[in-house]
Amino acid sequence: MSNPLLNIPLLPPFNQLQPQQVEPAIAQLIENCKQQLLRGLETPGWETTLVPLEEAQDQLNRAFSPISHLNSVLSGEWRAPYEAALAQVTAYWTEQGQNRELYQVYQQLAASPAFQNWSQPHKKSVELGLRDFELSGVGLQGEAREQFAANSKRLAELSSRFANNVLDTTNAWSWHTSEESELNGLPQTAVAAARSAAQNKDKEGWLITLDGPSYLSVMTHADNRELRKRVHTAFVSRASEVGPNAGEYDNSEVMEAILALRAEQAQLLGMSNYAELSLASKMAPDTPRVLEFLNDLAQRAKPAAEREMAELRVFAEAEYNLNELQPWDIAWVAEKLKQQRYAISQEELRPYFPYAKVVEGLFTVVEKLFAISVQEDRSVATWHKDVQFFWLYREGERIAGFYLDAFAREKKRGGAWMDTVATRRDSANGLQLPIAYLVCNFSPAAGAMPSLLTHYEVTTLFHEFGHGLHHMLTQMDVAAVSGINGVAWDAVEMPSQFLENWCWQPQAIEMISSHFKTGESLPPQLLNKMLEAKNFQSAMFTVRQLEFALFDFRLHASEETMNAEKIQQLLTEVRSEVAVVPVAEENRFQHGFSHIFAGGYAAGYYSYKWAEVLSADAFSLFEEKGIFDRATGEHFLHSVLEQGGSRDALDLFVEFRGREPDIDALLRHSGIEQLELNISPV
The missing domain is CATH 3.40.390.10 (Collagenase (Catalytic Domain))
Structure with missing residues (x-):
């Protein structure tokens, strides 16, 4: 039987894909790419080298895509073939990134007299190619070159292991009860989901898991404080040396190895730390600028966050006799305060x-x-x-x-x-x-x-x-x-955060809401309450994001060897500077921080706040012109969405907005517009 991965159509035939097809297909497609490159190098040029190579590599990418995807959404039998394919693909891209002959083709194209007359997308692709070659170690020699390649392969393996540990420890824990009273406070939807989860395991009663909807529902609504503590402890200690699955899926050594290898990669390229390497392909100019941006925003937001936390403590003591708020109390008490203040909850909106x-x-x-x-x-x-x-x-x-x-x-x-x-x-x-x-x-x-x-x-x-x-x-x-x-990467969140704004516009809410029984759109009184509550504890949310961003960036900007103990110390230090909520002794947030250890956000988590300045300011033009103004929508489409990476993100923003980014819109949207800040990300 032919292997469908060898000639993948535009839409993968998911009903035909089998794990055993993966390794032979990926090996063959990589060989095809290598042979195409050899042919292309015989007559160097855009049409003779780069175009046919792109064609071969597209076949490889489109075959690897469903393999990687199925590992994420089904795991199980797809994990081993995915990891084998990942090793092959990583080795191939590392080898190509260090191919000096191909690098020279890019150099020759960029130096040719005709280059300046090329279209912008073609010119930019060559410029980005040259940058990526340099960041892939094309200039390294001998042992350093081999070490860089070996590190790249090992980093891919470790990132996959980190993600696997988080998934496995999440799946390993559950809590079963035959007493519905244990779930008092949970909304009907959550109780029904817990019963369904139990039935899926051939159990009577109700099953609480660490999946997002189950976890969040318990932390926000469960009146059973012991249940909240149990679930919170299991969640924040995932993939660590503590908690209910202590040591079983521990990411401690994985983190240490990832950080050491990233630091070595940066040093091999002549950089001081991995943060510098990360910023080489980002919008932010340098590490001091990122730290200034984050620290200034934290300095302004923390007083408001402390006031919000103080309100929570006063409310908890007065209404529920909670003299000392524990980490597993925060979301529950916050929801009670929100309901008292605004007479609305997420569950009422659901x-x-x-x-x-x-x-x-x-x-x-x-x-x-x-x-x-x-x-x-x-x-x-x-x-x-x-x-x-x-x-x-x-x-x-x-x-x-x-x-x-x-x-x-x-x-x-x-x-x-x-x-x-x-x-x-x-x-x-x-x-x-x-x-x-x-x-x-x-x-x-x-x-x-x-x-x-x-x-x-x-x-x-x-x-x-x-x-x-x-x-x-x-x-x-x-x-x-x-x-x-x-x-x-620090601009890639702009379109996503930008589109979120319509979720808060009455005209748009009318389009996306309809009571599942009556068909009624969200009533004006509920809409008004929702909008009034929009910025409830927004400062606490801001400092939480800044805690993650500062921890990530300082971790990767450090020039000392970071073991698990030092990683914990750094996170504790960052929390002492910006956080306002209590933290459980068993909290090992870093062990499950997949964004930076298994995703693309290493020394880049700051991107969420950086891009939020751009997205809020971009949306402010719609606030001026009308949220469904077709001309403004077309302008954003043509200036930003259609352009891809063909031009620098700042240039595209300026084309749309007519000026450089201004942070005022972000502050206004967050309810902290009165603060005077000078922290524009440019």
Whole structure:
């Protein structure tokens, strides 16, 4: 039987893919790339070398994409073949990144007299290629060159192990009860989900897990304080040497090894630390600028966060006789205070946001903004019965597509993300359309109850769709700068955070809300309460994000060897400077910080706040012109979304906004506009 991975179509045939197909296919596709490069180097040039090489590498990328994806959303039998393929692919890309002959082709192209007359996307792809060669160690010699390659391979393995440990320890823990009274306070949707989880394990009663919806529901609503403590302890100690699964999936040595190898990679390239290496491909100019940005924002936000925390303590003591708030009390008490102050909760909003209506409304919003329409195609093969597939159309022409995997389930990685299936590019068979994966972890339907989203989950869906639009609406035809390719990592969150703004606009909320029983849109009184509560504890949320960002950046800017103890010490130090909430003794947040140890955010978590300045300021133009002003939507589409990585992110922002970024909009949206800040990210 032929191997479908060897000639992957635009939409992967998920109903035909088998784990045993992976290794031979990836080996063959890598060999094809190597042979194509040898042929291309015989007559160096754009059309003779780079175009056919891009074609071969696109086949490799589009075969590896479903392998990586299935490991994330199904795990199990896909883990071993994925890790084997990852090792092969990492070795290939490292080898290519150090290929001096190919590097010379790029140099010759950039130095040619005709280069200045090339189109901007073609020029930028060559410039980015030269940068990436240098960051891949193309200039290294002998032992240093071999060490850099070996480190790259080892880092890929360790990142995968880190993610596996987090997933395995999440799946390893659950708590079962036969007494529904133990779940007092939990909303009906959460109780139904717990019963469904128990039934899936052939158990009577109710089962609480560490999956996002289950964990958050307990921490926010469970009146059973001992249950909150039990669940919180299990969650914050995941993949560490403490907690209910102490030492079983411990990421301590994995973190140490990752940090040591990253530091060595930076040193091999002549840099002082990994933060410098990370910033070499980002918008931020240098490490002092990032630290100044984060520290200044923390300095201004912390007093407001301390006031919010003090209010919480006073309320907890007065209303619930809690003299000392514990970490597992914070979300629960905060929800009670929010209900008292604004008479509203996420659970009260949930019936108005059935999943199907939110998705339909999301599509209506983007149609009004960018003149695109979205249509489901149920004939497309997927990896799970709940997964949907959609096509995007503009002026009747099909321009892109995406898979939407919305619901939490066992063996699926937690969180939410967008990833690429196929990149828009000029191919040997004509224009290749961009295809994306959009993944969330919402509560699925339970019995007769449809999937109902919290408003927080609604913003998550909009966020990920913003990433998807950045990938799918590109007009670039060169893979290196198409969609999110080539976009500075600290600007890549801008379109996603930008789209979240519509979740708070009354005109848009009318489109995305409909009570699952009555069909009624969110009533004005609830809408007003929701908007009033928008910035409830926003300063506490800000300093929490800054805690993560400062810890990440200082960790990677450190020039000393970081063992598990020192990592903990640094996090404790950062918390003492910016955090305002108590922390459990068993808290090992770093052991589950997948963004920086298993994702692309190492020395880059600051990107969320950096890009938030851009996204808030970009949205402020819609506030001026009208949130559905078609001309402004088209302007954003053409200036930002269509351009991909063909131009610097700051230049694209200035083209859209007519000036450099201003932080005022972010402060206003966060409810702290009165603070005088001078921390624009440029």
